[in-house]
Amino acid sequence: xxxxxxxxxxxxxxxxLDLTRGKPSxxxxxxxxxxxxxxxxxxxADGSDxxxxxxxxxxxxxxxxxxxxxxVPAEQLVVGGNSSLTLMHDTIVHALLAPLPGAAxxxxxxPEITFLCPVPGYDRHFTICERFGIKMVPVPMTxxxxxxxxxxxxxxxxxxxKGIWCVPKYSNPTGVVYSDETVRRLxxxxxxxxxxxxxxxxxxxxxxLTDTPAELADLLAIxxxxxxxxxxxxxxxxxxVTLAGAGVSFFGSSPANVEWFLHQTSxxxxxxxxxxxxxxxxxxxxxxxxxxxxRRHAELVGPKFELVDKVLTDxxxxxxxxxxxxxxYFVSLEVPHAAEVVARAKAAGIALTPAGATHPYGTDPADRxxxxxxxYPELDELERAITGLAVxxxxxxxxRA
Amino acid sequence: xxxxxxxxxxxxxxxxLDLTRGKPSxxxxxxxxxxxxxxxxxxxADGSDxxxxxxxxxxxxxxxxxxxxxxVPAEQLVVGGNSSLTLMHDTIVHALLAPLPGAAxxxxxxPEITFLCPVPGYDRHFTICERFGIKMVPVPMTxxxxxxxxxxxxxxxxxxxKGIWCVPKYSNPTGVVYSDETVRRLxxxxxxxxxxxxxxxxxxxxxxLTDTPAELADLLAIxxxxxxxxxxxxxxxxxxVTLAGAGVSFFGSSPANVEWFLHQTSxxxxxxxxxxxxxxxxxxxxxxxxxxxxRRHAELVGPKFELVDKVLTDxxxxxxxxxxxxxxYFVSLEVPHAAEVVARAKAAGIALTPAGATHPYGTDPADRxxxxxxxYPELDELERAITGLAVxxxxxxxxRA
Numbered sequence: 001x002x003x004x005x006x007x008x009x010x011x012x013x014x015x016x017l018d019l020t021r022g023k024p025s026x027x028x029x030x031x032x033x034x035x036x037x038x039x040x041x042x043x044x045a046d047g048s049d050x051x052x053x054x055x056x057x058x059x060x061x062x063x064x065x066x067x068x069x070x071x072v073p074a075e076q077l078v079v080g081g082n083s084s085l086t087l088m089h090d091t092i093v094h095a096l097l098a099p100l101p102g103a104a105x106x107x108x109x110x111p112e113i114t115f116l117c118p119v120p121g122y123d124r125h126f127t128i129c130e131r132f133g134i135k136m137v138p139v140p141m142t143x144x145x146x147x148x149x150x151x152x153x154x155x156x157x158x159x160x161x162k163g164i165w166c167v168p169k170y171s172n173p174t175g176v177v178y179s180d181e182t183v184r185r186l187x188x189x190x191x192x193x194x195x196x197x198x199x200x201x202x203x204x205x206x207x208x209l210t211d212t213p214a215e216l217a218d219l220l221a222i223x224x225x226x227x228x229x230x231x232x233x234x235x236x237x238x239x240x241v242t243l244a245g246a247g248v249s250f251f252g253s254s255p256a257n258v259e260w261f262l263h264q265t266s267x268x269x270x271x272x273x274x275x276x277x278x279x280x281x282x283x284x285x286x287x288x289x290x291x292x293x294x295r296r297h298a299e300l301v302g303p304k305f306e307l308v309d310k311v312l313t314d315x316x317x318x319x320x321x322x323x324x325x326x327x328x329y330f331v332s333l334e335v336p337h338a339a340e341v342v343a344r345a346k347a348a349g350i351a352l353t354p355a356g357a358t359h360p361y362g363t364d365p366a367d368r369x370x371x372x373x374x375x376y377p378e379l380d381e382l383e384r385a386i387t388g389l390a391v392x393x394x395x396x397x398x399x400r401a
Numbered sequence: 402x403x404x405x406x407x408x409x410x411x412x413x414x415x416x417x418l419d420l421t422r423g424k425p426s427x428x429x430x431x432x433x434x435x436x437x438x439x440x441x442x443x444x445x446a447d448g449s450d451x452x453x454x455x456x457x458x459x460x461x462x463x464x465x466x467x468x469x470x471x472x473v474p475a476e477q478l479v480v481g482g483n484s485s486l487t488l489m490h491d492t493i494v495h496a497l498l499a500p501l502p503g504a505a506x507x508x509x510x511x512p513e514i515t516f517l518c519p520v521p522g523y524d525r526h527f528t529i530c531e532r533f534g535i536k537m538v539p540v541p542m543t544x545x546x547x548x549x550x551x552x553x554x555x556x557x558x559x560x561x562x563k564g565i566w567c568v569p570k571y572s573n574p575t576g577v578v579y580s581d582e583t584v585r586r587l588x589x590x591x592x593x594x595x596x597x598x599x600x601x602x603x604x605x606x607x608x609x610l611t612d613t614p615a616e617l618a619d620l621l622a623i624x625x626x627x628x629x630x631x632x633x634x635x636x637x638x639x640x641x642v643t644l645a646g647a648g649v650s651f652f653g654s655s656p657a658n659v660e661w662f663l664h665q666t667s668x669x670x671x672x673x674x675x676x677x678x679x680x681x682x683x684x685x686x687x688x689x690x691x692x693x694x695x696r697r698h699a700e701l702v703g704p705k706f707e708l709v710d711k712v713l714t715d716x717x718x719x720x721x722x723x724x725x726x727x728x729x730y731f732v733s734l735e736v737p738h739a740a741e742v743v744a745r746a747k748a749a750g751i752a753l754t755p756a757g758a759t760h761p762y763g764t765d766p767a768d769r770x771x772x773x774x775x776x777y778p779e780l781d782e783l784e785r786a787i788t789g790l791a792v793x794x795x796x797x798x799x800x801r802a
């Protein structure tokens with residue numbers, strides 16, 4: 001009955017801790033505080049006035065800065081507002097209401113649209129699909145990315161499969177990096193739908209926690225080489241590079257897709273906030289500047305991931321499984337009766353992402369996955385939270401034994 | 402043949418002048434340059450960290466600042482990104498893909514959607530409708546707003562009429578301010594569609610050019626008083642208050658509509674750029690600060706409108722008609738054979754908004770309206786451009802006589 005005693009003591013502490021969302025901590029945001037006084041000039045590299053309307057695609061100097069980091073040629077990159085989620089949402093809206101290159105019709109006219117959802121995955125991807133009545137089919141994640149045998153089988157035979165969500169580097173929430181073989185198969189696979197698209201949410205492209213950054217194969221280029229130039233939509237943002245609410249976002253794709261995207265966007269906007277783009281160029285400078293800045297993030301975030309791993313090892317060795325990502329923002333914990341564990345943690349003042357959130361429709365059939373977001377709390381709070389979470393896992397295991 | 406000689410001389414000058422878009426001039430943008438060094442603090446009034454994610458509705462202090470200016474209670478106001486056009490576009494997208502309060506179904510499921518378009522009007526409104534296959538029916542503008550007999554007749558009998566575009570103050574391009582009677586009738590009129598909406602694009606709410614600002618009746622409140630609380634969508638922005646590409650936008654409506662809008666937006670965004678919101682609060686201060694700032698704009702813009710009026714009077718008295726707005730960004734010039742005049746001006750190096758752009762589908766059946774945007778060029782350039790335009794009007798009149 002140790003676990004019950006520990007849990008009673010935990011509740012007694014009256015904690016109020018939050019491990020729900022992947023938010024940068026205040027100390028991480030402090031790294032970019034100088035941006036509040038930028039840009040020093042409103043003049044873009046081409047001499048244009050960054051204060052006025054215009055330039056739907058975004059400043060060339062910012063596109064050139066991020067092109068190598070997100071693996072998209074600068075001329076095929078579009079700079080958006082403060083949220084890549086908006087770009088993903090709006091791409092699907094555009095595809096629903098205007099035919100994609102290669103599409104027979106608008107998606108809204110299709111009898112059914114299906115997206116493949118590697119699980120565990122990112123709840124906000126799933127929410128977009130659910131909103132638009134897009135059917136979601138889960139695909140198991142492996143240590144090298146989604147199970148490609150399953151993916152290839154589904155896309156080859158079902159013409160309603162129009163998309164797949166991928167967070168290819170330091171995946172949310174497992175931390176998995178897609179292998180070269182996975183990327184090659186995604187690029188090469190035949191698809192029944194001529195307008196099939198890979199939503200390549202490279203949210204953690206530069207968010208390394210070690211000195212040996214993961215390498216990701218260049219899906220856009222490899223797909224083009226395989227005769228599928230229009231297959232890939234690349235997304236990225238600086239939300240977790242500079243300031244979470246005041247970053248810039250990127251959309252990248254083939255020339256035909258970019259033309260299609262900008263055509264839709266031209267009805268929606270007279271141009272992005274170019275002062276924020278100049279702010280980013282001036283602050284980050286170049287690719288080396290981004291790398292140096294991300295190392296400072298890693299100095300703050302890395303110890304938190306190490307702490308999670310240590311506490312889980314000490315407290316749950318043998319009772320549960322979890323990932324040890326080399327980058328990104330999340331740890332995925334696999335335990336029996338995950339929903340009950342989350343409920344017990346909540347009752348003890350530890351807020352976790354709802355169990356099931358990592359799966360389509362909020363339903364984790366195995367009831368096993370808990371997403372841990374360790375970045376926001378400071379180390380002492382994080383230690384209390386993960387220690388408390390471990391108490392809850394042990395309690396549920398003991399009660400269900 | 403004076404006109405032909407004048408035109409030959411005009412072409413000889415080799416001008417390159419642009420009267421196409423309603424852009425603030427660099428000197429207007431200079432008025433807000435201090436914003437490039439703001440905000441001095443990232444802390445919002447409620448203590449929250451403006452740098453991080455969250456706060457979908459926008460900072461309360463900014464909503465309170467603009468509430469009286471756009472005639473929407475602060476709790477019913479939403480702050481968007483840098484473009485109210487995006488808010489309008491996205492509202493229509495949301496209504497197409499998710500049922501509005503009071504709607505029987507999503508607009509995309511309707512056999513036909515019709516919007517009333519007071520003409521002359523704003524081309525970007527029409528472009529949104531055209532993009533989504535929304536049928537546009539022109540309604541003549543009068544000196545007090547759209548012809549309300551026509552509007553009332555159409556909305557009462559045709560359930561496909563779901564919307565009307567209105568720029569109620571210093572209308573684009575006529576400068577007309579809707580009368581109290583027009584507003585009252587818009588608020589009170591019975592509509593066949595239960596989900597009819599007025600798209601109230603109050604783009605020039607505070608953009609006065611005289612010391613006697615136009616008063617606009619409060620459509621949102623009056624509609625609620627008439628039993629139509631959900632009828633009105635209010636839009637506004639600071640694009641022509643602070644910085645054209647880096648302003649903030651506003652959406653305001655009834656509590657039910659705002660809840661609906663935020664529900665849709667919650668799938669699209671994790672929150673707006675609150676640093677830009679803080680930048681605006683700190684720079685503008687309060688309603689008096691906005692008024693003082695807008696007087697500085699008027700000092701720059703007012704002489705341009707006076708110049709346009711003077712040149713047109715001197716050169717075209719009796720040959721044409723034009724408006725003399727007391728605010729806003731445009732002058733509407735009515736001449737015979739407008740398309741030919743625009744073509745002749747273009748050949749002489751004077752770029753004008755395409756003839757017809759002020760009408761749905763780019764077609765002005767009377768071929769009469771030319772929109773003049775006098776804000777961007779400085780006075781000497783503007784004088785050359787309007788003088789040249791007058792030469793073109795005279796030339797076409799002479800040739801067609």
